[in-house]
Amino acid sequence: MKIGFIGLGHMGNPMARNLLKHGHTLKVFDVVPDLVRKLTELGCEVASSPAACAQGVELVVTMLPSSPHVRSVYTGKDSGKDSGILSGVSPGVLLIDSSTIDPHTARDVAMDARAHGNNMVDAPVSGGTGGAEAGTLTFMVGGDSADFEKAKPILQCMGKNIVHCGGAGNGQVAKICNNMMLAIEMIATAEGMALAVTLGMDPKVFAGIANTSSGRCWSSDTYNPFPGVLENVPASRGYTGGFGADLMLKDLTLVTEAAKAAKQPVMLGAAAQQLYQMHSTMGHGALDFSSIIKLYKKD
Amino acid sequence: MKIGFIGLGHMGNPMARNLLKHGHTLKVFDVVPDLVRKLTELGCEVASSPAACAQGVELVVTMLPSSPHVRSVYTGKDSGKDSGILSGVSPGVLLIDSSTIDPHTARDVAMDARAHGNNMVDAPVSGGTGGAEAGTLTFMVGGDSADFEKAKPILQCMGKNIVHCGGAGNGQVAKICNNMMLAIEMIATAEGMALAVTLGMDPKVFAGIANTSSGRCWSSDTYNPFPGVLENVPASRGYTGGFGADLMLKDLTLVTEAAKAAKQPVMLGAAAQQLYQMHSTMGHGALDFSSIIKLYKKD
């Protein structure tokens, strides 16, 4: 299938390469020439604008850093004339946006697309650059069932777990609500581990108990933030690799703003956002997000 | 074995009966005559004080509501003369305290016992009255390895999972640190579920995604607080049964005071304690602790 692919950064690059591996043909666009070059070396066609990238393709995939980028790439102007995907794409072509953005913007852009005759699904991912390279990402997909079914074989070239979350925007809702739970549970684990050790327990013994009890969570049994409890996690290699604290902060900012707009209290979510903000202000934003335990224990 | 058993409430009663079932002989004590009567009907010998209850037995088990009770039952006076266990028990007899109390008191009393010639383990439980009746409690045991091995066959009459947590007091540490994680994760789940639904998702679909992702925890996959997501949990029967919100509040109060005494920050633990306090003040203390979601959604 001929696919337009826009956004060729750390995530977009390996995702595009996995589409190539499965025999698809790509036309690509990015504002950074170096990122484009890596794909042209693999034989991809280059477009000069999102509109051009969407012209003559059978499907469009986008992977962008934030809500304003998504708006601009789909409906933006350049020097006064329309340059966005919607001004170039043929009606009927399915649009897949894999960016993590706020659900409100996702729904807005999907409505604009619909008005233009194009169906759109939001399909944010989890799994990080490792999952993108291995083709094992999870895609959380919001959109009509028929569109989900159409998107699925394409997404399966890049991921392993393709989940339908309901209508437009629900992929984003699933992603940010899950990540809010994750952030709070990581801090819960950090506080529990640090306190148990301060009160005299061995960290592995305590983790073993919590992980077979009601306190267990992914952050304690799979990604424990206390150094030495698990092998092959960021906590056991100086919090390098993994999912950056500043990326978690970005998701927490998204989710707390979505909660505010929806008038929905999220007391611990808001506190978690503040704790990651403090952690980042102290200079730890580039470390894995499990490094939040540094707020609670001396090194 | 002849065992002295003190504290015959909702938890102590079924625990004592399970010891009887396994062929042990009991001498019992409680300040509430009605609670004592239920055991005498089963043939237990009655004692008039903790000291008397501990006289002539081979092992002592206590199950009491709070730290001051434990102190008083082990080392207290009545009308000016010593009436506690330590004034009646023979040196060498092992003492097992299954109360949930603060680790500091647990260690203090264990030291008093040691000075008197008795080894002691703290062995708080999880599993609730259901587990107590079924004999499937988890015991988190703090004390020397030799004492743990001696206590184990007795605890196995009342529970299924007997875990050694390290030295004296560590059973309490494991219990309260696990429950702090549990409380925070329950609130994380409540906030995540409520927000996902407010933003337009089906609660079962969202729970399904979180439970196979990094947001999963016991509170989401085994005890989900959103009505209708799981069968046979308190959320699906009006938050009746289960583990009461006021009991969680009691444990959170214990753990945050232990953290204060240890100068250990527990930011979300303190916020969780306050949220359960608010919930209780609003009149929901008798409901299951998953009812905390009422702070976040309209009924």
Add this chain to the structure above:
Amino acid sequence: MKIGFIGLGHMGNPMARNLLKHGHTLKVFDVVPDLVRKLTELGCEVASSPAACAQGVELVVTMLPSSPHVRSVYTGKDSGKDSGILSGVSPGVLLIDSSTIDPHTARDVAMDARAHGNNMVDAPVSGGTGGAEAGTLTFMVGGDSADFEKAKPILQCMGKNIVHCGGAGNGQVAKICNNMMLAIEMIATAEGMALAVTLGMDPKVFAGIANTSSGRCWSSDTYNPFPGVLENVPASRGYTGGFGADLMLKDLTLVTEAAKAAKQPVMLGAAAQQLYQMHSTMGHGALDFSSIIKLYKKD
């Protein structure tokens, strides 16, 4: 002076009337016909768009509900053609925006105005509808000194306290940072009063002590939230009148989003935003903001 005035709601109406009283001539615009009618009855000229309202006047004043309104009124389009103030106003005319919005938008719009040849000051107010009617508002003004001096005599027709806060956007910064402090201090007072009374003190006696000690603040000595402590405050008339809890929630939402964008932690500010959100969710948003004490005491 001939002034264009846009935004004729609860605040804008009395502000416009005070300008009339001081002999100024007004041309007015609002999207709600009923609000416009009240001013035409007083002899004001009516305009059909913001652009038209700004044409041929010597100064423009706007009083709008939120950031998107401000952007749209200054730079918006209607049916594809420019209809905002900047497309109608003559270069050199001073623009005064009295809306409470985020500082970032305030600075953005001021830059757009500058590019068009118009200087602009942001001049949000405090003092509520009472102050607007009495002409005793405080104006916090951000902009160049020369523009501040030009705006001052006009603002003095509507207010008593005209404060220069520095460059563009600083009026907004002063307003929202002050209101964040106010919200936190109001909750501090509510918690202190409620706890002192629960612990056995008379509320007036405790307030008297705090107000002459280091705990004193405007919320305790001038606007006490405990019923019966002060006369003529909302707490002593069922929390009617005053500054609505939902308006405080709006300002807290603005300030916490500005803090997020600036990567500045505001731990208690974020907690205050959540508490006002909870209070609003419970149905108390229309009451005065001192009613937040309802979270802490039984009625």
Add this chain to the structure above:
Amino acid sequence: MKIGFIGLGHMGNPMARNLLKHGHTLKVFDVVPDLVRKLTELGCEVASSPAACAQGVELVVTMLPSSPHVRSVYTGKDSGKDSGILSGVSPGVLLIDSSTIDPHTARDVAMDARAHGNNMVDAPVSGGTGGAEAGTLTFMVGGDSADFEKAKPILQCMGKNIVHCGGAGNGQVAKICNNMMLAIEMIATAEGMALAVTLGMDPKVFAGIANTSSGRCWSSDTYNPFPGVLENVPASRGYTGGFGADLMLKDLTLVTEAAKAAKQPVMLGAAAQQLYQMHSTMGHGALDFSSIIKLYKKD
């Protein structure tokens, strides 16, 4: 008047000296010989126990570090025999405790004293060592009116502001509730100042505005935490001198425990306790409590 004085540390020493200056005769006790020596050099009689110190005096004043000390000094035993004040003092002698402790203990000890025939008032102070030396302390007094009137002339030798707060324990309630408000307001000021400056305002200009608006509080207008805003405050001399952050942490710990015992939510009070705990863990406990702003701004 012949007065027994117990507790001769940083606060007790200058308080005792001020009593001497006003012509009173002192019999003193402290467990630290060096502290006692400083008073014997001034001609005070020395006692060998609290009981001995209270024998033959007309009034007793105590100034101790914590609740357990107060219990022990009033009702304790030494080597198995009663050594506390109540075992030595004559019935009818008034007892004044100026320690800052929890209201519950204060009321308990006052009841013990009453049973022994002695009236007691709790009279914690504010004003620090500076106020103790200058004789300008504020005393917050809990007890009967008649006892308050009897205590007043004595307290006026050591302080300037003598306030009756109601019955036994209310002095403590006033002290800790005021200090909880103070701590929250200090953090409110720190967050407001730091955010206003990050968003582009001059710190003095913003403080000037807040201090004449609804955000004003003692922490902003008299003890501003931002360096350079006020002269002669700890913020302008590297946070030396003043009221130590660890002393504020101690008071916050007292007040949040009193709130827990009373089942009274104090959401921001609990958050403030945690923030001071974090600040202390980072090594800043010895600085003035306004240094909490270090959590919010780079040095």
